[in-house]
Amino acid sequence: MTNDDLMLCHGCHDFCVLKDITYLDGMAYCPACIKIETSSKPTTKETMENFGTGATRTPEDDKLDYVTALSPIVLRRYLQYLAAHRTMSDGSKRDFDNWKQGIPERRYLKGLGRHLMALWLALDGFDWQDDPGQKDVEDVLCAIMFNSMGMLHERLKENGK
Numbered sequence: 001m002t003n004d005d006l007m008l009c010h011g012c013h014d015f016c017v018l019k020d021i022t023y024l025d026g027m028a029y030c031p032a033c034i035k036i037e038t039s040s041k042p043t044t045k046e047t048m049e050n051f052g053t054g055a056t057r058t059p060e061d062d063k064l065d066y067v068t069a070l071s072p073i074v075l076r077r078y079l080q081y082l083a084a085h086r087t088m089s090d091g092s093k094r095d096f097d098n099w100k101q102g103i104p105e106r107r108y109l110k111g112l113g114r115h116l117m118a119l120w121l122a123l124d125g126f127d128w129q130d131d132p133g134q135k136d137v138e139d140v141l142c143a144i145m146f147n148s149m150g151m152l153h154e155r156l157k158e159n160g161k
Contacts, residue, residue: 005017005018005019006018007021007028008028009021009028009029009030009033010027010028010029010033011029011030011032011033011034011036011037012030012032012033014030016028016030016031022034024037047059077138077142078142078145078146079096081138081139081142081143081146082096082142082146083096085133099146099150099153100153102154102157103150103154104154105151105154105155108147108148108150108151108154109147109151111143111146111147112144112147112148112151114130114131115131115134115140115143115144115147116144118130118131118134118140119137119140119141119144122137122140123137128140131143
């Protein structure tokens with residue numbers, strides 16, 4: 001066998017026997033890589049994103065986009081809320097992720113109900129400050145986030161996701 005009998009696979013970048021090569025969109029693939037390429041979403045040169053530097057990437061259309069979907073100011077404010085509520089009644093501090101150890105869904109629901117009521121009262125212009133730990137409506141919104149995310153966390157854990 002000579003070098004003329006070998007071809008570089010576009011997938012794994014190994015040399016393969018020319019007779020085993022399959023072409024897809026003008027690219028040569030070995031038998032293992034062609035299976036991977038054809039089982040995934042087909043990408044053609046037309047659907048590739050080409051950068052002026054020569055780099056290429058598949059389009060981001062179907063990818064999760066945390067940067068645009070989430071708000072950094074909301075996440076920062078939520079973490080500030082969590083930091084302010086880490087101190088326990090005995091003066092010690094719990095870890096930020098202490099809640100991940102497990103809190104019953106019913107407990108989250110009760111907290112969510114209290115905080116939702118506080119938000120509703122505040123937005124309607126009534127006295128809403130039943131909880132001394134909440135100094136403003138932002139705190140109430142963070143408390144709602146905490147309880148709803150905690151409930152979702154427990155359900156996702158339960159479902160093995």
